[in-house]
Every structure is written in structure tokens, then in C-alpha cells.
Amino acid sequence: MALTDIRIGPRDEAAISAAADAFRAAFGARFQTGEAIRRQHAHTTTYIPPQLPDGVLFAERADDVKRAVGICAAHRVPIVPFGTGSSLEGQVNAPNGGFSIDFSGMNRVLEVNAEDLDCTVEPGITREELNAYLRDTGLFFPIDPGANASIGGMASTRASGTNAVRYGTMKDNVLALTAVTATGEEIRTARRARKTSAGYDLTRLLVGAEGTLGILTSVTLRLQGIPEVIAGGVCGFPTLKDACSAVIMTIQLGIPVARIELLNALQIKACNAYSGLALPEQPTLFVEFHGNEASVKLQSEQFGEVTAECGGGDFQWTSDAAERARLWKARHDVYWAAKGLRPGHAVIATDACVPISRLADCVAETETDIEAHGLLAPIVGHAGDGNFHVSLVFDDKDPGEVEKAEDFIARLAARALAMDGTCTGEHGVGQGKRGFLAAELGGSVDVMRQIKRALDPDNILNPGKIFSLD
Amino acid sequence: MALTDIRIGPRDEAAISAAADAFRAAFGARFQTGEAIRRQHAHTTTYIPPQLPDGVLFAERADDVKRAVGICAAHRVPIVPFGTGSSLEGQVNAPNGGFSIDFSGMNRVLEVNAEDLDCTVEPGITREELNAYLRDTGLFFPIDPGANASIGGMASTRASGTNAVRYGTMKDNVLALTAVTATGEEIRTARRARKTSAGYDLTRLLVGAEGTLGILTSVTLRLQGIPEVIAGGVCGFPTLKDACSAVIMTIQLGIPVARIELLNALQIKACNAYSGLALPEQPTLFVEFHGNEASVKLQSEQFGEVTAECGGGDFQWTSDAAERARLWKARHDVYWAAKGLRPGHAVIATDACVPISRLADCVAETETDIEAHGLLAPIVGHAGDGNFHVSLVFDDKDPGEVEKAEDFIARLAARALAMDGTCTGEHGVGQGKRGFLAAELGGSVDVMRQIKRALDPDNILNPGKIFSLD
Numbered sequence: 001m002a003l004t005d006i007r008i009g010p011r012d013e014a015a016i017s018a019a020a021d022a023f024r025a026a027f028g029a030r031f032q033t034g035e036a037i038r039r040q041h042a043h044t045t046t047y048i049p050p051q052l053p054d055g056v057l058f059a060e061r062a063d064d065v066k067r068a069v070g071i072c073a074a075h076r077v078p079i080v081p082f083g084t085g086s087s088l089e090g091q092v093n094a095p096n097g098g099f100s101i102d103f104s105g106m107n108r109v110l111e112v113n114a115e116d117l118d119c120t121v122e123p124g125i126t127r128e129e130l131n132a133y134l135r136d137t138g139l140f141f142p143i144d145p146g147a148n149a150s151i152g153g154m155a156s157t158r159a160s161g162t163n164a165v166r167y168g169t170m171k172d173n174v175l176a177l178t179a180v181t182a183t184g185e186e187i188r189t190a191r192r193a194r195k196t197s198a199g200y201d202l203t204r205l206l207v208g209a210e211g212t213l214g215i216l217t218s219v220t221l222r223l224q225g226i227p228e229v230i231a232g233g234v235c236g237f238p239t240l241k242d243a244c245s246a247v248i249m250t251i252q253l254g255i256p257v258a259r260i261e262l263l264n265a266l267q268i269k270a271c272n273a274y275s276g277l278a279l280p281e282q283p284t285l286f287v288e289f290h291g292n293e294a295s296v297k298l299q300s301e302q303f304g305e306v307t308a309e310c311g312g313g314d315f316q317w318t319s320d321a322a323e324r325a326r327l328w329k330a331r332h333d334v335y336w337a338a339k340g341l342r343p344g345h346a347v348i349a350t351d352a353c354v355p356i357s358r359l360a361d362c363v364a365e366t367e368t369d370i371e372a373h374g375l376l377a378p379i380v381g382h383a384g385d386g387n388f389h390v391s392l393v394f395d396d397k398d399p400g401e402v403e404k405a406e407d408f409i410a411r412l413a414a415r416a417l418a419m420d421g422t423c424t425g426e427h428g429v430g431q432g433k434r435g436f437l438a439a440e441l442g443g444s445v446d447v448m449r450q451i452k453r454a455l456d457p458d459n460i461l462n463p464g465k466i467f468s469l470d
Numbered sequence: 471m472a473l474t475d476i477r478i479g480p481r482d483e484a485a486i487s488a489a490a491d492a493f494r495a496a497f498g499a500r501f502q503t504g505e506a507i508r509r510q511h512a513h514t515t516t517y518i519p520p521q522l523p524d525g526v527l528f529a530e531r532a533d534d535v536k537r538a539v540g541i542c543a544a545h546r547v548p549i550v551p552f553g554t555g556s557s558l559e560g561q562v563n564a565p566n567g568g569f570s571i572d573f574s575g576m577n578r579v580l581e582v583n584a585e586d587l588d589c590t591v592e593p594g595i596t597r598e599e600l601n602a603y604l605r606d607t608g609l610f611f612p613i614d615p616g617a618n619a620s621i622g623g624m625a626s627t628r629a630s631g632t633n634a635v636r637y638g639t640m641k642d643n644v645l646a647l648t649a650v651t652a653t654g655e656e657i658r659t660a661r662r663a664r665k666t667s668a669g670y671d672l673t674r675l676l677v678g679a680e681g682t683l684g685i686l687t688s689v690t691l692r693l694q695g696i697p698e699v700i701a702g703g704v705c706g707f708p709t710l711k712d713a714c715s716a717v718i719m720t721i722q723l724g725i726p727v728a729r730i731e732l733l734n735a736l737q738i739k740a741c742n743a744y745s746g747l748a749l750p751e752q753p754t755l756f757v758e759f760h761g762n763e764a765s766v767k768l769q770s771e772q773f774g775e776v777t778a779e780c781g782g783g784d785f786q787w788t789s790d791a792a793e794r795a796r797l798w799k800a801r802h803d804v805y806w807a808a809k810g811l812r813p814g815h816a817v818i819a820t821d822a823c824v825p826i827s828r829l830a831d832c833v834a835e836t837e838t839d840i841e842a843h844g845l846l847a848p849i850v851g852h853a854g855d856g857n858f859h860v861s862l863v864f865d866d867k868d869p870g871e872v873e874k875a876e877d878f879i880a881r882l883a884a885r886a887l888a889m890d891g892t893c894t895g896e897h898g899v900g901q902g903k904r905g906f907l908a909a910e911l912g913g914s915v916d917v918m919r920q921i922k923r924a925l926d927p928d929n930i931l932n933p934g935k936i937f938s939l940d
Contacts, residue, residue, distance in 0.1 A: 115718050115827035116856075138722075158667040169665050171674065172642060187913040193823040194855045195639050196892040197628040197678055198910055199899055199936050200918045204641065204674030208667055225722045248585050252608075252695045254761070256726065291724070294768050302762075353663040357585035385664045386586075422666040429669055440668055443657040447925065448670045454924030455917065466669050 011097045012077065016054050019075035023055060023099060026067055030058045041100040042093050043085050045147075047348055047396045047405065048432055053080055053094035059124075060105045062178065062186060062217035068101055069215060069460075070184035076458045081211040083150030084126060087157055088349060089430025091210050095464040101215065103152055109133050110218060117223045118175055118192060123152020123216040130221075139223040142167035145426065146332055152216045157428035158208030162259045162331070165251075165384030166290070169426065171207050173222045179206055179214030182456035186217060194222075205451075210428055211462040213455050227290035230258075231300055232324045233317035235307045236282045240264065240367075243283040244360035246310040247383040251356070255302050259288040260384040261331055264363060267338075267378035267391075274337035275330035280313070285383065286331050288324070289317075334380050338391035341376055346396035350409050352416035353387040353425025362419055363388060369411060373404060387425035414439070429466045437467055481567045482547065486524050489545035493525060493569060496537055500528045511570040512563050513555050515617075517818055517866045517875065518902055523550060523564035529594075530575045532648065532656060532687035538571055539685060539930075540654035546928045551681040553620030554596060557627055558819060559900025561680050565934040571685065573622055579603050580688060587693045588645055588662060593622020593686040600691075609693040612637035615896065616802055622686045627898035628678030632729045632801070635721075635854030636760070639896065641677050643692045649676055649684030652926035656687060664692075675921075680898055681932040683925050697760035700728075701770055702794045703787035705777045706752045710734065710837075713753040714830035716780040717853040721826070725772050729758040730854045731801055734833065737808075737848035737861075744807035745800035750783070755853065756801050758794070759787075804850045808861035811846055816866035820879050822886035823857040823895025832889055833858060839881060843874060857895035884909070899936045907937055 023031040032038075033055040042050035057068050072079040078098025085092055094100065103124030111120040114137050121130060128148045131140050145154060145161035153159070155177065160169035167173065176190035189202040206214055237243040243262055250257055263271065265281045272279060285307075289299040300317040307315045318324065330337075338347050354362045363379055370377045370390075381388025392408060394401045413423035413436040423429075423436040438445050445467055452459075452469065459469055493501040502508075503525040512520035527538050542549040548568025555562055564570065573594030581590040584607050591600060598618045600611050615624060615631035623629075625647065630639035637643065646660035659672040676684055707713035713732055720727055733741065735751045742749060755777075759769040770787040777785045788794065800807075808817050824832045833849055840847045840860075851858025862878060864871045883893035883906040893899075893906040908915050915937055922929075922939065929939055 113825060113827060115722075116825040117721065118825070158665075158671070160665060164665065168642075171671060172638075181913075181917065185913055187917060188911065189914055191887070191892050191910060192825045192890040193857075193886075193892045193895060194826070195628075195630060195634065195823060195857060195895050197894045197896050197898040198892045198903070199678070199907055199915065200683075200921060201628070201641060201671075201674045201678050202914050202917060204671045208669070208671050213670075225724050227724065251587060252585075254695050254697065292772075295765070298764050298768065353665060355583060355586040355588070355662050356664070357583060387663075387665060416663075417661070420662040422661050422663045422668045424667045425663060425665050426667050428667040433668070437669055440661060441658065443651075443655055444659055444672050445669065447651065447657060447672060450924045451670060451921055454920045 015075045015077050016097050019071055019077045019099070020055055022071045023057060026071065027057055032056050041082050041085065041102065044088065044090055044092060045086060046088050046090060046432060047346055047402060048090040048093065051093040051095045053100040054097045056100045056102050058102045058105050065101060065180045065215055065217050066184050066186055068099065069180045069182070072099065072460050073182060073184055073458065076460060078460055078463050079215065080462050081152065081215050083124060083153030084148065086147035086149045087153060087430060088427045089432035091157065091428060091430040091465055093431060103150060112137060114139060116192065118220060119223055120218055120220045121151055123219055124150050126150050127154065134223065138226055140226050141221055142224050143170060143173055151219050151221070155207050155216060155219050156210050158426065160426045162261060162382060164382060165260055166256055166258045167224060171204055174203055174207050174219055175222055176220040177203055177206050177216055178218045179216050181214045182458065182461055192220060208428070210430065210465045212452060212465055213461065215461065228292040229296045229319050230288060230290055230324065231296040231317050231319040232288040232327060233300065233315055234279065234284060234286055234327060235315040236280050236284045236313045238282065238311055240283045240364050241360040242311040243285055244356070244383065246285060246307050246312055248356055249306045249310065250303060251384060253302065253306070255299050257287055257299065257303065257384065258290040259286065261286040262381040262383035262388065264367065264379040267334060267380050270337035270341050270378050271330045271334065274340045275333055277330055286327060334378065335391060338378050338393055342393045345393050348392045348405060349389050350392065350412065351387060351389045351425050351427045352412050352421060352423060353385065354416050354419040354421030356386040358419040358421065359383060359386045362415060365415055366390060366412060369408065373408060375404065375408060385425065386421065431465060434467055485545045485547050486567050489541055489547045489569065490525055492541045493527060496541065497527055502526050511552050511555070511572065514558065514560050514562060515556060516558050516560060516902060517816060517872060518560040518563065521563040521565045523570040524567045526570045526572050528572045528575050535571060535650045535685055535687050536654050536656055538569065539650045539652070542569065542930050543652060543654055543928065546930060548930055548933050549685065550932050551622065551685050553594060553623030554618065556617035556619045557623060557900060558897045559902035561627065561898060561900040561935055563901060573620060582607060584609060586662065588690060589693055590688055590690045591621055593689055594620050596620050597624065604693065608696055610696050611691055612694050613640060613643055621689050621691065625677050625686060625689050626680050628896065630896045632731060632852060634852060635730055636726055636728045637694060641674055644673055644677050644689055645692055646690040647673055647676050647686055648688045649686050651684045652928065652931055662690060678898070680900065680935045682922060682935055683931060685931065698762040699766045699789050700758060700760055700794065701766040701787050701789040702758040702797060703770065703785055704749065704754060704756055704797060705785040706750050706754045706783045708752065708781055710753045710834050711830040712781040713755055714826070714853065716755060716777050716782055718826055719776045719780065720773060721854060723772065723776070725769050727757055727769065727773065727854065728760040729756065731756040732851040732853035732858065734837065734849040737804060737850050740807035740811050740848050741800045741804065744810045745803055747800055756797060804848070805861060808848050808863055812863045815863050818862045818875060819859050820862065820882065821857060821859045821895050821897045822882050822891060822893060823855065824886050824889040824891030826856040828889040828891065829853060829856045832885060835885055836860060836882060839878065843878060845874065845878060855895065856891065901935060904937055
């Protein structure tokens with residue numbers, strides 16, 4: 001099935017029209033139905049075609065969310081939460097219409113508890129806004145998916161990124177949530193204690209549920225002390241296997257590396273060109289260490305011994321901020337670097353995740369696949385987690401190239417599953433990866449459906465994402 | 471309501487009798503109905519009165535679990551999983567009868583993936599059995615709740631313990647599960663990748679569900695490298711506040727302490743007497759550091775600076791194994807030390823967890839409460855998590871003392887909730903804490919009930935635990 005065919009059922013025009021009237025009455029000018037705004041809220045950074053909502057509510061407080069869900073529940077029409085639109089698998093599309101809730105106006109920090117290393121925020125705040133706010137407290141929120149995503153969106157897709165190897169993913173860093181359920185009621189999933197055994201873990205159930213079980217109204221996050229010293233460096237390896245061996249040894253020795261990123265030779269070539277680096281075109285690890293002067297020195301030296309043992313080149317590390325920034329800017333710009341390989345073409349960033357013992361095999365087989373099918377696709381990975389991205393450069397106007405891209409993604413998912421991995425380590429399922437979930441999780445998908453049906457019997461909360469209910 | 475009154479509905483004698491016949495036919499001598507065995511399987515380490523199952527199946531493989539659940543589903547009778555019986559809140563009781571599944575015969579290690587730092591085990595294996603098995607691999611499973619509990623039981627109560635401050639709780643260390651659902655089907659909740667965004671987090675939903683949503687048949691765990699060097703020490707403080715300030719500063723500085731335990735003055739007195747220590751009777755921190763020689767030295771020195779700044783006594787640390795073992799044996803023996811304060815009496819170990827900024831207040835108010843009510847109850851806490859235990863020493867044969875104990879536990883729960891904490895950090899809800907859940911989580915408890923009803927409509931899986939369905 002082509003992704004362009006994703007519809008979950010017929011649109012209920014009368015219900016949508018009645019609900020739109022109710023939105024207009026309740027929210028006035030904060031409810032918008034112009035095409036440009038609707039188009040913007042179906043925008044995704046994939047090639048999945050946009051499916052526009054029938055209107056967009058600019059929410060300002062939790063009460064707006066309760067009222068909006070109440071209206072949609074009464075009329076049985078879909079409601080789709082929208083953070084910044086940086087999700088990658090069609091999570092903000094409205095396949096059967098209904099209404100988008102834009103959270104950009106709900107971006108307040110509600111509470112910071114510096115002694116407890118936690119804060120509570122509205123879901124629309126972006127991670128950069130949050131970290132700017134926190135700077136004076138000496139604390140930061142570590143999860144960094146690359147994009148300046150909203151915290152609500154990051155929670156909903158169970159996002160992670162470059163430093164999950166040290167700080168975990170959103171599942172590890174959300175302490176509690178408030179959310180509006182399909183009945184329009186607001187629940188709080190946990191108190192602010194660091195751990196709890198009090199009943200089912202609804203926090204973790206909502207993290208990664210992509211807005212299909214409840215719409216988030218606040219998120220309580222764990223924070224970290226800003227490291228006194230950050231150091232980092234780069235090390236090239238003759239083969240992917242050698243680079244991955246260094247990663248495995250680093251983890252086994254318990255070196256608390258903050259980031260450990262694998263770039264393949266083509267990705268290095270693209271970064272050299274785009275970011276003005278001059279690195280040898282070979283599998284390369286970018287690493288970062290967080291601590292104080294003594295501890296980052298210790299970590300860097302230990303890592304240097306590891307790379308030497310695994311056949312790596314000379315490992316130079318530095319705590320010089322400018323040099324580090326230049327390096328990590330290059331890492332964060334891999335999307336643009338990939339785009340630079342064939343200007344004017346589209347780039348899909350897809351992801352897969354395997355046990356780290358299989359990472360070298362999975363990346364190598366994917367490189368072979370890319371070459372065999374005449375594709376252009378550099379690879380970069382969060383190697384410490386076994387998670388990697390392929391940035392597929394292609395002409396999204398050419399149906400033949402789109403089909404080749406879809407086929408490649410399907411092979412990548414099958415390859416990851418064959419290695420006991422997952423079709424998505426951090427992007428979520430959305431619409432793009434629905435087709436792979438049954439192969440990955442079998443009967444568990446039926447359990448997910450039972451939960452969805454119990455909590456949202458009319459299927460109004462972000463319908464058509466993760467799985468179909470047919 | 472007194473805990474002795476916990477019944478969830480009438481027993482269905484005919485159904486239980488028919489199901490027992492079916493168990494006998496299916497399992498022969500592995501199904502036992504003698505009173506001694508039934509009594510042993512309702513044994514709990516609390517004062518909650520035992521409620522015996524009608525029979526016990528000694529399971530040997532996942533297929534036994536499927537068949538047993540199938541029989542119970544067909545006859546609509548309860549089934550209660552049993553690991554080692556070390557749960558503390560009546561989790562293994564059978565309030566309306568039905569059958570216990572004993573997992574002691576399902577204690578195999580199914581797979582160890584040393585490079586991936588993971589293993590898959592049957593749920594009946596205890597953590598000590600697992601660590602003995604792993605020793606030659608250089609890896610260990612860090613979670614240590616004190617008791618030599620089964621991994622399945624630890625997963626089901628979302629257990630943690632002394633080193634959760636560094637390694638997390640069961641929710642952080644279970645990568646995937648297989649479980650038999652109420653229909654008798656076996657599901658696998660996740661693949662073996664370190665992280666995933668593929669659909670609802672059923673792993674975390676089953677961790678902490680106390681066997682009410684599915685019965686575990688295998689658990690895939692994250693492992694850690696055995697630290698090259700372990701160091702530790704003890705530091706006394708003039709006040710609880712000072713000790714807790716040192717804990718907060720340690721966490722904020724990111725010192726990766728592996729254990730940081732707070733013992734109050736009475737607990738130290740009890741430990742001195744029971745374990746032959748000679749520590750000053752004051753609030754005291756026991757700490758442990760994991761790493762290599764250089765990194766534990768660094769951590770210990772940093773921690774020494776913290777204690778000095780917070781008014782602590784002289785901090786001596788050592789990596790001498792014998793001295794460390796003596797100290798931590800004393801810590802692990804706090805239950806017996808408490809019992810030693812009044813020989814022949816019972817001890818309830820109860821728990822609460824608050825944000826760490828409130829830990830000193832919560833412990834101090836609890837001390838005042840204990841004194842005001844003429845109770846005897848030393849306190850020990852996993853201070854880095856804000857989690858603490860009160861070991862209430864009392865005469866469980868005296869109804870007046872039982873009532874005083876229940877009242878104390880209720881006040882402790884209310885105190886923790888008033889500080890935005892939880893009524894249980896790691897013991898679970900079981901039967902003992904059902905009464906506090908609504909106050910803690912409000913409408914979230916209704917969502918839990920909806921999930922339970924959807925997945926187990928006949929309420930056969932460990933009924934009467936966590937919440938009632940009335």
C-alpha cells in the first residue's frame with residue numbers, strides 16, 4: 001500500500017461542520033480555517049503527502065484542550081496535537097480531517113525545582129526555549145533529537161537523539177504528565193517523586209503513544225546539572241566493525257560517554273563538503289564527555305586506549321568550546337550535508353535500531369543495499385544505542401524514485417527486525433511505519449488496539465497513527 | 471476498612487472445583503492442593519493475613535503458563551503468580567481463591583548477549599542466582615531490593631533498592647518481556663534493541679502491573695559491566711537536613727554515586743547492636759562508588775568535599791572488600807536489626823518516596839509522629855531517590871497495636887502525598903496500599919481500571935490487587 005492511500009474511513013462532513021461551528025463559538029479568532037494555516041499544520045519533514053485538518057485551534061491553556069477534546073468527543077471527529085511539526089512519520093497528518101491543536105502558545109515553564117532537578121512545562125515549549133530558560137539555574141534538559149522540537153512532541157514520539165547513550169530517552173526523562181483523555185477529563189499520571197510503584201505506569205504508556213491515548217497538557221521532566229567541563233573528539237577507523245567494536249568496549253567498560261556518534265564514509269564526505277571539515281573519508285566516531293576537568297580527562301584517556309585497541313586512528317580530544325561547537329554543528333547539519341550531495345532533491349531521514357553487537361552488520365548490509373540499488377544515502381548513528389539514520393537523497397517528484405525509496409525503507413525495517421531490532425528507534429510509527437509493526441511485535445499490536453479501543457472508543461485522538469483499528 | 475476484610479467478591483466454588491480438576495488432569499503431581507503448600511504460597515512478609523489459593527501449580531515452562539491461564543480463563547477463576555513470596559503488600563494473596571503459579575522451576579537463563587549487555591531469563595530466577603550465573607561474563611544485574619527476590623516478581627512490583635540512584639529501577643532495566651495475557655496468548659512486548667519508538671510501551675505497562683494484566687514468561691534485562699573497583703564509606707551528620715543537603719549536592723554535581731543510603735539515629739543504634747558496629751548515633755550516609763581506581767578515587771574525594779561543606783563528620787573511604795562487605799551487610803540487615811530492638815515482635819517494612827528536597831522534612835516529621843504515638847520504628851532510605859523505609863516494630867498479635875500500625879502507615883502515605891510524593895516508591899500497591907491510590911492519582915486510577923477491564927474482562931489475573939473493580 002502506498003502511503004498516499006492512508007485513509008482510515010470516510011470523513012463525516014456533517015459532524016466536522018458542526019464541530020467547526022462549536023470551535024468557532026468557543027474560541028473565536030483562535031480557531032483558524034484558512035488553507036495556508038491548515039497546510040502548515042499538516043506539514044511534515046518526510047515525503048508522506050500532507051493531509052490537512054479542517055481547522056486549527058491555537059491553544060493557550062489546558063482548559064482550551066479540555067474544551068476542544070470535549071467538542072470533538074461530542075461530535076466524534078478527530079483531533080490531532082501539533083507541536084512544531086518536526087515529526088518524521090506523518091504524525092501530524094489528519095487523514096480523515098478533524099482539527100489540529102497548535103501548542104505553540106502553550107510554551108510556559110510552570111515550575112522549576114532546582115534541588116529536585118526537575119521542572120514542569122507546557123507541551124508547546126521547545127527544547128531550546130527550555131534550555132535558554134534554565135541556563136541561570138545551572139541545570140539543563142539533555143535530550144537532543146536534533147530538531148528544535150516541542151517537549152510535548154518529543155514525549156509523544158518517545159524521542160531521544162545524540163546523548164541518549166548517557167541520559168536516556170524521553171521515557172527515562174519524563175517523570176509525570178497531565179493529559180486530557182478522550183472523554184475530555186484531565187488526568188495526572190504520577191507525582192513528582194523520582195520513582196514510584198503506585199499502579200500502572202501511565203506516564204510511560206502516554207510517552208510514545210503519539211497523542212492517540214490522550215493529549216498532553218503538561219510534562220514534568222528530569223533535569224541534569226550543566227557539566228562543568230565538556231570535552232570531545234573524533235576518531236576514524238579502517239572499518240565499520242572496528243568503529244563498532246570501540247563503541248561496545250566503551251559501553252562495557254562503563255565509560256560514561258555523553259555522545260558517541262558513528263558517521264559512515266559517505267556521511268564524512270558530505271560533512272567535509274558542507275561544513276568545511278577535512279576528515280579522512282572513513283567510518284568515524286564523534287564523541288563527547290561531560291564532567292569536571294579531572295573526570296573528562298580520565299574518560300578521554302580511557303576512550304583513547306579503547307580506540308587504539310580497536311585499530312582506530314590517533315584520538316585527539318579537546319575541551320575547547322569553539323572547536324567542539326564546530327564539530328557538533330557539522331554532526332547536527334548532516335541533513336543539510338546530505339541535501340548538499342544532490343541539490344534540489346529531497347531527503348528522507350529514516351531510522352532503525354538493533355542490538356549494538358549487530359550495528360556494524362546492519363550498517364554494512366545497508367551500505368551494500370544502497371549501492372546495489374543505485375541510491376544515494378549517507379548514514380549516521382547513535383552508535384551507543386545501536387540506532388542509526390539513513391538520509392535518503394532522492395527526487396520526490398519522480399514516482400519511480402519514491403517507490404524505490406519506499407522499497408528501501410521496507411528492506412531496512414526487515415533487516416533490523418531480522419537482527420532482533422526495531423523499525424524505529426526514535427522517530428515513532430506515525431503513518432510511515434504502520435506496515436512494519438505487526439512483523440515486529442505480533443500479538444502485542446492487538447493488545448495496543450484493545451487499550452486504544454478502551455480509552456478512545458470513538459477513535460477521535462489522532463486516529464490512523466501507529467496502527468489501524470480495522 | 472481493615473486489611474483483613476479484603477475480599478473482592480464471592481468465591482465461585484463450582485468453577486474453582488472444575489478448574490482444579492482440569493489442573494489435575496493437565497499437570498498431575500505438579501499441581502498440589504495440600505494446605506501446607508497453599509499456606510506457603512500465601513505467605514507474605516507483612517502483617518496482611520494470608521489468603522490461601524486453592525491449589526499451586528509448579529510451572530516448568532512457558533507452555534504450562536499458557537495452559538494454566540487457559541484453564542482459569544475457561545472457568546473464570548483467579549490465577550496468582552508467585553516468585554519467592556518476598557513481596558510486602560499482599561501481592562501473592564488469593565482473596566477469592568483460585569490458583570497460584572509457582573515459578574521456582576522456571577529459573578533458567580535463556581540467553582546472555584555479552585556484547586549487548588543484556589540477557590533473557592525465566593521469571594523464577596532470583597537475582598542472586600542470576601548474578602552467580604553471570605559472574606564469569608564480567609557482567610552483573612545491578613538492581614538489589616535487599617531480598618533475594620525473583621526477577622519476575624521484581625519486574626511485577628517495579629522494584630528497585632539501594633543502587634537505583636545509579637542504575638535505575640526495574641522500569642529502566644527491563645528491555646522486553648514475554649507474557650501470557652488473560653486469553654492465554656503469549657505476547658512479546660519489544661525486541662532486543664536498547665531503545666524503540668514502535669508503538670505503546672507495553673514493557674513498561676507490564677512492569678509494575680503486579681501480574682494483573684499478564685503473567686510473565688520471560689524477562690530481557692539490561693546488564694552492566696562488573697566495576698573494576700568498588701569503594702565506599704560512611705559519614706555522620708548533626709541533622710537529617712545536613713545529611714540530605716549532602717545528598718542533593720552529590721546528585722546536582724553529577725557524582726555518579728552507586729548507592730547513597732540514609733540511616734536515622736535509631737537505625738544506627740539498632741545496627742550497632744545487631745551488626746557490631748560502633749558508629750555515632752546520628753543521621754548517617756552509607757555510600758558506594760563504582761568505577762576503576764582513578765574514577766572511584768575522584769568520586770570519593772568529591773564526595774568528601776561535599777560532606778565537609780554540609781557539616782558532615784570526617785569522611786573515610788576504602789576499597790577494601792572485607793570492610794565494605796561488613797558495612798553493607800549491616801545495611802542489608804536493617805530488618806533484623808530492627809527486629810532485634812524488641813525480640814519476638816513483628817516488623818513491617820513500609821515505604822514512601824518524595825522529591826529529594828522534601829526528604830529531610832518527611833523523615834523528620836515521621837520521626838516526630840513515631841515519637842508522638844509511642845511507636846518503635848527505625849528509618850533507612852535510598853536517599854538519592856527520596857525513597858525511605860520505616861521498619862515498624864510491633865506486636866502483631868495485639869489488635870490495638872495492629873490498628874496503631876495501620877494508622878501510622880496511613881499518616882505516612884498522606885504525608886508523602888502532601889509533599890508531592892508517592893505512597894510507594896518500590897514495594898507496590900498490592901492489597902496494603904489500595905486505599906491510598908485514589909488520593910495519589912485521582913482520575914488516573916479510572917484509566918487503569920479501563921485498561922484492566924479491556925485486557926482482563928473476567929478479572930482472572932491476580933484480582934484484588936492495586937485497585938478494586940467495583
